Amino acid sequence: MAAGRGDPELLDRLVGGALGWLERRRDRFRLPPDATTDADPNLTLKPLGELAELTQFIGSTHPLPGVRAAAEELFAFAWRETREGELFAELIRGEPYATYPVEIYGAFAQAGLRHPAVEELVLTTTGLRGWRVAREDHTRTLGVLNAERRIGLAQHADFDAEFARTGLGLRPEPWALDRKAAYGLTHDVFHLTDWGRNRHRLSPEAAGYLRLWLPSWLENWLEERLWDLVGELLAVAACLPGAPYDAAAWQRLAGAQAADGGVPETGAVPRPADPAEDFLACYHSTLVTAFAGTLARTASDEAGAGTGPVPAGDAAVAGPTPFESEAAL
Numbered sequence: 001m002a003a004g005r006g007d008p009e010l011l012d013r014l015v016g017g018a019l020g021w022l023e024r025r026r027d028r029f030r031l032p033p034d035a036t037t038d039a040d041p042n043l044t045l046k047p048l049g050e051l052a053e054l055t056q057f058i059g060s061t062h063p064l065p066g067v068r069a070a071a072e073e074l075f076a077f078a079w080r081e082t083r084e085g086e087l088f089a090e091l092i093r094g095e096p097y098a099t100y101p102v103e104i105y106g107a108f109a110q111a112g113l114r115h116p117a118v119e120e121l122v123l124t125t126t127g128l129r130g131w132r133v134a135r136e137d138h139t140r141t142l143g144v145l146n147a148e149r150r151i152g153l154a155q156h157a158d159f160d161a162e163f164a165r166t167g168l169g170l171r172p173e174p175w176a177l178d179r180k181a182a183y184g185l186t187h188d189v190f191h192l193t194d195w196g197r198n199r200h201r202l203s204p205e206a207a208g209y210l211r212l213w214l215p216s217w218l219e220n221w222l223e224e225r226l227w228d229l230v231g232e233l234l235a236v237a238a239c240l241p242g243a244p245y246d247a248a249a250w251q252r253l254a255g256a257q258a259a260d261g262g263v264p265e266t267g268a269v270p271r272p273a274d275p276a277e278d279f280l281a282c283y284h285s286t287l288v289t290a291f292a293g294t295l296a297r298t299a300s301d302e303a304g305a306g307t308g309p310v311p312a313g314d315a316a317v318a319g320p321t322p323f324e325s326e327a328a329l
Contacts, residue, residue, distance in 0.1 A: 015297070017257055022074060062294045062297065109151045202239060211244065227263050264281055
C-alpha cells in the first residue's frame with residue numbers, strides 16, 4: 001500500500017454515485033413548517049446541516065467540474081431551505097444558548113452566505129455567560145469553536161486546551177476504542193483540520209498515533225460492515241501526512257454502494273422498502289462516502305504532485321507502518 005496513490009476512477013465513481021443519490025432524494029432534506037418549534041432537530045436540521053457542511057467542501061475542492069457543480073447545487077438548495085439564513089435568526093431567538101444553529105450557520109458563513117440579523121444575534125448570544133458553561137463533550141466544543149472562527153467571532157474557549165481533553169488529544173489505549181469513541185475521534189480530526197482543509201494542523205504525535213492504529217480500527221469495522229464509520233475513518237486517513245491509501249478498504253466500501261449510489265449505514269440487507277426509512281438508513285453514510293472520496297482524491301493529487309502538507313507525522317512512527325504493510329488488512 002503506497003501512501004498518496006489513490007484510485008481516481010474508483011473514487012470519482014463513488015463520489016458521483018453518492019451525489020446522484022443525494023440529488024434524487026433532496027426533497028427528503030426539506031425542512032417541515034415546524035422546524036423552528038416542535039420538529040425534532042435530529043431528523044430535520046441535522047441532516048440539512050450535514051448536507052451543507054459536506055457539499056460545501058466537495059463543491060469547493062473536487063477536481064472534476066461536474067462533481068463540483070452537483071455539490072454546489074445541493075449546497076445552494078440547503079441555503080434556500082434556511083430561507084437564506086432567516087431560519088437561524090428564528091432558532092437563535094428561541095434558544096439563545098443552543099449551539100447547533102451557530103454550528104450549521106458557520107458552514108454557510110464560511111462560504112460567504114450571511115444574514116444580517118444572525119450576525120447581530122450571534123455576536124450577542126456567544127458573549128453571554130451561559131454560552132461559556134463547560135460542556136461535557138469536548139469534541140462538540142471543538143465544533144462550536146470552529147463555527148465561531150468561521151463566522152469571525154471571538155472564540156469562547158482556547159481551542160488547543162479543549163482539543164487536549166478530547167479522545168484524540170488524550171490518545172487513549174487503541175484496543176479499547178468503542179464505536180462511540182471512534183466517531184468522536186474522527187470528529188476531533190475533522191474539527192481540528194476544518195474538515196480536511198488544514199490537514200497540517202495535526203501534530204506529529206496525533207498523526208503518528210492515527211497512522212499506526214487506523215488499519216486495525218478499519219479492519220474491525222469493515223468486519224462489522226459499519227460503512228458509515230468506515231467512511232469516516234478513510235476520511236481521517238486522507239488527512240494524514242502523505243495521505244495513506246488503503247486500496248482494499250476502499251474496494252470494500254465501493255462494494256457496499258448500491259447501483260443507485262446509496263451507501264447503507266450498516267451492511268444490513270435488504271435496505272428498507274419504505275423511502276423515508278431508506279433515506280434515514282443511508283443519507284449520512286452516503287454523504288460521508290462522497291466527502292471521504294473527495295478528500296482522498298484531493299489529498300492523493302497533492303501528495304502525487306508534492307504540494308501537500310509537510311509530512312511531520314511520518315517521523316512519529318519508526319519503520320514501516322501498518323498502512324505500508326500488505327498484511328495490514
